[in-house]
Amino acid sequence: MRPLIRLFFLVCVLCTPAGAADRPNVLFVLCDDLRPGAVGCYGSAHVKTPHIDALSADGVLFANAFCTTSLCSPSRASILTGLYAHRHGVRNNFTELPATLPHWPGRLRENGYATAYMGKWHMGEDNDAPRPGFDTFITHKGQGKYFDTEWNVNGERREAPKGYYTTVVTDYALDWLKKREAGKPWALCLGHKAPHSFYTPEEKYAAAFDKVRVPYPATAFQLTGKPKWITERLDTWHGIYGPIFEYRKQFPDRSPEGVKDFEKMVHGYWGTILSVDDSMGRLVAWLKDSGQYEKTIIIFMGDNGLLEGEHGMVDKRTAHEPSIRIPVIARGPGMPKGKTVPQQVLAMDTAPSVLDLCSAPPLQGLQGRSWKTLANFGDPAWRKAWFYEYNYEKQFPYTPNIRAIRTDKWKFARYPHGDGSADKHLAELYDLETDSGETRNLAALPEHAATRTKLDRELTALLAAEGLTPDKDTMPLDEGIQFRLPDAKIR
Numbered sequence: 001m002r003p004l005i006r007l008f009f010l011v012c013v014l015c016t017p018a019g020a021a022d023r024p025n026v027l028f029v030l031c032d033d034l035r036p037g038a039v040g041c042y043g044s045a046h047v048k049t050p051h052i053d054a055l056s057a058d059g060v061l062f063a064n065a066f067c068t069t070s071l072c073s074p075s076r077a078s079i080l081t082g083l084y085a086h087r088h089g090v091r092n093n094f095t096e097l098p099a100t101l102p103h104w105p106g107r108l109r110e111n112g113y114a115t116a117y118m119g120k121w122h123m124g125e126d127n128d129a130p131r132p133g134f135d136t137f138i139t140h141k142g143q144g145k146y147f148d149t150e151w152n153v154n155g156e157r158r159e160a161p162k163g164y165y166t167t168v169v170t171d172y173a174l175d176w177l178k179k180r181e182a183g184k185p186w187a188l189c190l191g192h193k194a195p196h197s198f199y200t201p202e203e204k205y206a207a208a209f210d211k212v213r214v215p216y217p218a219t220a221f222q223l224t225g226k227p228k229w230i231t232e233r234l235d236t237w238h239g240i241y242g243p244i245f246e247y248r249k250q251f252p253d254r255s256p257e258g259v260k261d262f263e264k265m266v267h268g269y270w271g272t273i274l275s276v277d278d279s280m281g282r283l284v285a286w287l288k289d290s291g292q293y294e295k296t297i298i299i300f301m302g303d304n305g306l307l308e309g310e311h312g313m314v315d316k317r318t319a320h321e322p323s324i325r326i327p328v329i330a331r332g333p334g335m336p337k338g339k340t341v342p343q344q345v346l347a348m349d350t351a352p353s354v355l356d357l358c359s360a361p362p363l364q365g366l367q368g369r370s371w372k373t374l375a376n377f378g379d380p381a382w383r384k385a386w387f388y389e390y391n392y393e394k395q396f397p398y399t400p401n402i403r404a405i406r407t408d409k410w411k412f413a414r415y416p417h418g419d420g421s422a423d424k425h426l427a428e429l430y431d432l433e434t435d436s437g438e439t440r441n442l443a444a445l446p447e448h449a450a451t452r453t454k455l456d457r458e459l460t461a462l463l464a465a466e467g468l469t470p471d472k473d474t475m476p477l478d479e480g481i482q483f484r485l486p487d488a489k490i491r
Contacts (some may be wrong), residue, residue, distance in 0.1 A: 003240070003425045005293070020067075020342040023185040024296060024333040025186050025187065025188075025295060025296040025297065026113075026186070026187035026296070026299070026357075027150075027190070027297070027298045027303075028187070028189045028190070029283075029299070029300045030119075030190070031273075031276060031302045031303070032191070032192060032193060032195065033196045033302065033303070033305075034195055034302030034305075034306070034327060036065075036326065037331040038051045039273070041053040041056040046212050048274075048277075049273065049274075049276075051277045051278070051280040051284060052277050052280055052329065053217070055329050055331050057143055057311050057337075058331045058337055058338070059329060059338075060329065060335050060339045060372070061341070062324075062329070062339055062345050063341065063342050064341075064344045065325065065326050066324045066326060067304040068085065069084075069091075069304075069388070070304040070317050070318065070324050071093060071304060071317055071390065072122050073090050073092065074091060075303040075304045076090075076097075076121075076122060077090035077097050078348040079301075079348065080103035080350075081097075081101055081102070081348070082351030082363055083368070084466065086389060087341040090123055091391050092391075092393055094125050095123065095124070097124075097377070102364075103133055104350070104351040104363065105134060105187055105189060106132060106353055107360055107363060108187045112184070113185050114181065114186040114189075114475070115186070115187045115189075116138075116189065117131070117134045117136070117139065117189045118138045118139075118173045118176065118188070119138070119169040119189075119191030120139065120143070120192050120193050122191070125142050125490070128144065128152040129155055130152075130154055134189075134355075134388045138151055138154060139171050140152065140154050143164065143196065145193075146164060147162075147164060147167055148164070149168070163247065165192075165194070166193070166202075166272070166278070166279050167202075169193075170283065176188065179187055184360075187204065192276055194273060194276050198245050198246060199245070199268030200268065200272070201268060201272050201275065202275050205271040205272075205274045205381075205402055208270070208271050208274060210267065212267070214262065214267070215259060217308070219242055219312075220310065220314075223311070225444070226311070226441050227425045227426040227428065229415070229425055230311055230367070232481040233313060233390070234252070234312045235251070236398045237398060237486055238315040238317075239398075240313065240314060241258065241312075243397075244265050244314055245265060248262075262309060269306075269308070280300065294332075294333075295337070297332035297357050298328045298330070300330075301328040301329070301350070303326070304323070305326055307324070310322045317390055317393075318402065319388045319404040319411070320408075324388060328350075329346060329374070329452070330353075334376075335372075335375055336376055343374060343382045343383075344386065345371050346386060347368075348366070351363060351366060353370045353371050355374055356370035356372045367466065385406065386409075387403065388403070388404050389403060389468075391403040391476055393479070394476070395486055397480070398482070400478045401415060401417070401418055401476070403459060403473070405453075405458055408432075409431065410430065410433055412428070412443070413429075414456070414459070415425050415427070415478070416475060416478075418477040420470065424478070426442040427452070429441060429455070431444040
């Protein structure tokens with residue numbers, strides 16, 4: 001009987017979750033449309049973010065992090081589930097995350113964590129009801145407002161506290177943290193509105209950048225050899241000569257003086273980020289004062305990048321570098337300190353990484369990968385290439401269907417028409433080692449034909465490996481660049 005008894009006790013040990021004292025807490029902070037270049041530790045010349053920078057110094061900065069669909073709802077769903085948009089089904093900003101789809105906060109809750117979501121959820125435009133997997137859920141409909149947003153507090157009441165969004169959501173988060181049961185691990189997700197348009201800084205930061213001149217980027221005028229749709233986009237809602245999120249009242253405006261409207265837009269964007277840094281400072285101070293900082297994993301990231309004039313564009317959606325690059329910083333138990341990781345990591349790597357760091361059972365069938373080993377020891381088998389997907393939106397008809405591949409050196413982007421016919425837009429091919437600004441499209445040059453063919457085959461293979469063969473990779477029909485403005489309710 002003794003061997004059986006020993007076996008029984010061994011099974012009990014293996015099947016029992018680690019003691020509460022051994023399990024780290026998780027503070028996950030998500031920004032909306034945050035460009036890495038607007039954060040101090042990523043090299044911003046003007047936006048000072050000392051609290052975010054301190055996290056980087058105390059942990060890991062991922063220098064080459066990307067989203068796989070540069071659009072808020074699809075990317076948020078990928079962050080939670082570890083899946084591409086074609087798998088989780090959230091292809092636009094109006095689709096709910098399927099309630100039956102597992103995500104990392106829900107998995108932690110199943111394993112004894114207290115879980116909460118505070119802030120911008122933005123999957124299901126008109127739904128602010130609590131979502132599965134969270135003990136506490138405080139959100140609002142749609143985009144929310146920078147001032148005096150109405151919140152649905154856990155489905156129990158609605159309230160509209162006076163004040164600035166970033167401050168209010170941080171207040172909610174700190175109130176929740178102060179009520180935690182001692183010894184029980186927790187996972188808190190905080191979703192900022194900032195720095196999403198329309199950019200409205202706090203009063204104390206409203207004039208913070210008034211003396212900083214912001215010209216159009218050089219690439220806005222380097223469009224020779226680029227697809228025609230990029231030039232057609234210039235005067236639209238997503239072009240630099242259009243309304244630029246209502247900072248410009250008379251448009252299109254191609255005059256040299258029109259850059260002042262662009263400059264005001266960038267100043268507003270930067271100003272909202274200063275409040276995000278203040279929020280991070282408040283959260284970290286509380287963790288330190290309460291003795292929980294050293295046992296808390298903190299992940300700070302953005303859902304997608306943002307074009308600020310590059311290639312003559314504003315907004316995101318495209319596969320160009322400013323659109324797909326995101327900041328990702330992680331520190332805490334299980335992570336090294338003061339390290340920069342150069343390999344390409346993806347938004348959908350978040351789910352497996354958090355669960356790995358928490359020693360929680362993994363979600364099955366994920367397309368993302370945990371970067372825990374990569375960050376600590378390196379990983380020779382880490383990805384060298386990945387694909388990007390975006391589907392044309394009738395509500396925002398300024399970007400074609402996109403299927404692209406990004407390797408450590410190259411980027412190749414195709415623009416399928418959507419009906420199986422030949423692509424009607426010129427492809428784009430860039431050597432990112434020699435042309436990080438993507439100024440010279442090599443796709444039509446004979447001397448790069450072999451590279452283009454090779455990358456096209458690799459893209460096809462990556463897609464096929466995920467079941468996206470030409471007969472199964474469905475997408476809308478590309479109806480071309482339109483000049484109408486989007487409905488005011490969904491901007």
